[in-house]
Amino acid sequence: MTARHAAHFPAADPACIDPGECLLLPVSRGTLLFAVEGHVRVVEPPRWVAEQMVAMSHHLDAGQPHQVDAEGWVQVLALDDAPARVAWLMPAAPTSALAAGLQALWRAALARLARVGRIGGPTALR
Structure with missing residues (x-):
C-alpha cells in the first residue's frame, strides 16, 4: 500500500x-x-x-x-x-476571540452536565 x-x-x-x-x-x-x-x-x-x-x-x-x-x-x-x-x-474557524470563548464555555458546561448525570447529581437524592 x-x-x-x-x-x-x-x-x-x-x-x-x-x-x-x-x-x-x-x-x-x-x-x-x-x-x-x-x-x-x-x-x-x-x-x-x-x-x-x-x-x-x-x-x-x-x-x-x-x-x-x-x-x-x-x-x-x-x-x-x-x-x-x-x-x-474543513470546519470554519471561530471568527473572534469572543466566539472561541463562548464555544469553550459551552463545551465545559456540557462536560459538567455529563459528569453530574453519571455521578447521580441532586436528582438521585429524591
Missing part, C-alpha cells in the same frame, strides 16, 4: 486515489469527507475507548459524506479495482 500526504491536493479539488493507495489527511474535528466517485474506507484518528485505543472505520460509496469526530490524521483508502475521488471540507 502506498501512502500520500494530502498537502499535494487543495481541499476544494477532489483527490484521486488509485487502488491500493492510501491518502493521509490532517483534519480537525467536524471535517466533512465526501466520496465523489468510487468506494473508499475512511479510518479516523484513534481514540481511547474503555482503556483501549480504537480507530473507527467507515465505508463510503459514491455521493456519501462522513463527518470526522476527532482531530488528527485520517486515512482514506480506495476499495475497488477502480480509482476513487475524495473531497473534504
Whole structure:
C-alpha cells in the first residue's frame, strides 16, 4: 500500500486515489469527507475507548459524506479495482476571540452536565 500526504491536493479539488493507495489527511474535528466517485474506507484518528485505543472505520460509496469526530490524521483508502475521488471540507474557524470563548464555555458546561448525570447529581437524592 502506498501512502500520500494530502498537502499535494487543495481541499476544494477532489483527490484521486488509485487502488491500493492510501491518502493521509490532517483534519480537525467536524471535517466533512465526501466520496465523489468510487468506494473508499475512511479510518479516523484513534481514540481511547474503555482503556483501549480504537480507530473507527467507515465505508463510503459514491455521493456519501462522513463527518470526522476527532482531530488528527485520517486515512482514506480506495476499495475497488477502480480509482476513487475524495473531497473534504474543513470546519470554519471561530471568527473572534469572543466566539472561541463562548464555544469553550459551552463545551465545559456540557462536560459538567455529563459528569453530574453519571455521578447521580441532586436528582438521585429524591
